[in-house]
Amino acid sequence: MSADEFDPDIERLFARAPAMPDAALFTAQVERRLQKGSALRGLALGIAGIVGGVVAVRETLTVNIGSGDGVVAGEALGQGVRSVSFNAQTAIQSGLDQFGLGNLELGSMGGMQMFWIAAGALIALAAAGVVRLSQEV
């Protein structure tokens, strides 16, 4: 603003916040929205973590137990472990099936598949960045 348009009285009046009778309610509403946003973000991260973890555990069990003969010294103990791991695998597999991830085999993915998944993730990240930037601009 130019110097001749600067008016300290007007500035002072604008700087004075009007009294709002429902100020406490407004604050509570903002805090509730913050809480809700945080809870949703936490939930999304939690679900992603659990799904990722379950997939990782299943992959680990498949690799270790599939070639588990001779790893465990006692035959009985070996059978016990195999039985437990089989049960765990079954439970995990049924869980993954429910999420539609039953056929996800990270190890069996070809190089091109991995490339396209990584490319897709990068494109999504770039798009999100552009959207965020446009919002700020």
Added chain:
Amino acid sequence: MSQPLVDRHDVELAALAAAGGRREFGELVRRHGSAVRGLLRRMGAQPALADDIAQDAFIQAFERCAEFRGDGTFAAWVKRIAARLYIKRVAKEARYVAELESEDVAPATDHAGRVDLDEALKSLSEAERLCVSLCHGAGMAHPEIATALNLPLGTVKSHVKRGLDKLRARLQPEPAQPLGRTQHVG
């Protein structure tokens, strides 16, 4: 024992909020909520819309709290965020583009014949009110307003000048009336 939130400075609270402190940010909302809501109403937003935008502005401020460096006041920073959100909203409706020269309405006065800012702003046209509020309420420079509103710089300047002239005229105290005479305002 930690310092109570009410005793902490805005910059300190903002730094704690940037680290995820929702309680600290709540204190900032308590301190500056009315100022931000008031600015949006002065810009011409209806109370419900002003409150919605003010909430959005605070949520956005929380997410971007790390960007607040304390160069200006926290209130001014959030006001600018809120002003930009409001501009986006009115730009969608293309309200400010139309030169709606509202008729000069005589604002309500108090017993001393003075008017307050909110009443005086009602006598400005929509465009004048928006430009004056952005300039003096949100602290935006004329070129910044021109860019944000997609208006020529000269138009913004004339809106601000005309708006200020009207405000000064409205806000000027009435000359003292002789005792025993009834005061007429209008």
